[in-house]
Amino acid sequence: MKRAVLYGRTSTPDQHLESQFIPLRDIVAQRGLELTGVYSDFGISGSKARRPGIDSLLQDARRGKFDVILVAAFDRLARSTRNFLELVDEFESLGIKLISAREAVDTSTPIGRMFVTLLGSIAELEKSFIRERIKAGMRRRKLDGLSVGRQPLDVDHEALVRDRLAGMSLTAVASKYSISRASVVRFVRLAKQRELGTSIPIRVEAQQFAATAA
Secondary structure (H helix, E strand, O other), X not given: OXXXXXXXXXXXXXXXXXXXXXXHHHHHHHOOOEEEEXXXXXXXXXXXXXXXXXXXXXXXXXXXXXXXXXXXXXXXXXXXXXXXXXXXXXXXXXXXXXXXXXXXXXXXOHHHHHHHHHHHHHHHHHHHHHHHHHHHHHHHHHHOOOOOOOOOOOOOHHHHHHHHHOOOOHHHHHHHOOOOHHHHHHHXXXXXXXXXXXXXXXXXXXHHHHHHXX
16 A cells, blocks of 8 residues: 655645645545655745745655655645746655646656646746847847946945955945945955056955855
8 A cells, every 4th residue: 555645735824724635635545545644834835945844745755754745736835837846856756656636637647747747848948938038138239239248336446445455344345335245355356466466366355255254
């Protein structure tokens, strides 16, 4: 007898998990499965990949504690296609089958596997469309004579370096000029290189950054 577990999730406190579990218990009984556990996330959005219930489910899956996972619907498991496919891939690699009541999909069947494969192909197609739109936008900017890529920071470098060398903390300088601490380190290093007339990197500021970040 195969061991089965249930997973349910609600996104708001007024929803009831038992309404998801009742039909799943019926499926367990109909298929002659042994129900060995129930996992849930209460009042948590499915857009979050890390959730206490799903994390516990994955840990026990890796320990080989069950063979089948039942959910009321795919969106109870994950909201994003990417996260859903990542979970399904891991379950498949562990030899665990997924059953969804609403979609009537069972990944242990050829139709169920085909559905998941089709879903993955749609997700990949969507990614390719996004990449093409980005490339088209870049080509359009070039034709219009506009710059493409990351734009230079509008920062008074000389004032920034003066503040840093005058003793202002790395965090304070980054906050004052609305840039990252790593950028402060880079600007100060370049200023010191220009002052010494050398291309050899001066690592004092970088070491100070690493020390404060530790």
